[in-house]
Amino acid sequence: MGVNFKVFSVLMEELIKWTNVEAEQSTIREVNERHAKLAAAFEQIDVDKSGMIDGDELKQLCEILGMPANQAKIVMKHLDGDGDGKVSFNEFANAVDPGGLKMAQETRHVFAIPSKQDMKAAFKLADGMERLYYLHVCCCCKI
Numbered sequence: 431m432g433v434n435f436k437v438f439s440v441l442m443e444e445l446i447k448w449t450n451v452e453a454e455q456s457t458i459r460e461v462n463e464r465h466a467k468l469a470a471a472f473e474q475i476d477v478d479k480s481g482m483i484d485g486d487e488l489k490q491l492c493e494i495l496g497m498p499a500n501q502a503k504i505v506m507k508h509l510d511g512d513g514d515g516k517v518s519f520n521e522f523a524n525a526v527d528p529g530g531l532k533m534a535q536e537t538r539h540v541f542a543i544p545s546k547q548d549m550k551a552a553f554k555l556a557d558g559m560e561r562l563y564y565l566h567v568c569c570c571c572k573i
Contacts, residue, residue: 435550468523475522483509483517 475483475491488502488509511521 439546464527465523468527469519471526472519472522481519483522485515488517 472483473479475487477487477490478484485502485506488505489499492499492502492505506515506517509517509521509525511524517525
């Protein structure tokens with residue numbers, strides 16, 4: 431009855447790997463959703479569909495938002511990372527959602543495979559819990 435340490439170790443490593451894959455896929459989904467929302471906003475502002483937002487498009491945006499047209503210059507300075515007078519999608523995304531692009535590039539595993547010592551401690555705990563459960567079942571169910 432029970433599971434030996436070697437089987438326990440293999441099962442725990444597989445569980446952690448599976449958990450990491452699930453966490454990574456969740457992060458990738460979140461990044462993709464954020465990217466899609468940013469792309470949709472960028473496309474709405476890029477009226478001439480040039481792939482860049484220029485000063486006139488920012489003026490139009492400011493007017494739509496009820497901001498004074500002269501605010502477009504301030505917005506342009508904030509968004510235009512390379513100072514060329516136009517805003518690319520990457521500049522827009524970095525300014526509007528600075529963590530989003532970094533998150534996409536820095537997706538990492540969430541859980542590390544534990545050391546053998548930590549695995550032994552977890553096994554000991556699990557084994558003790560199994561014994562407690564067995565005692566509980568025997569006492570309560572009068573086996």
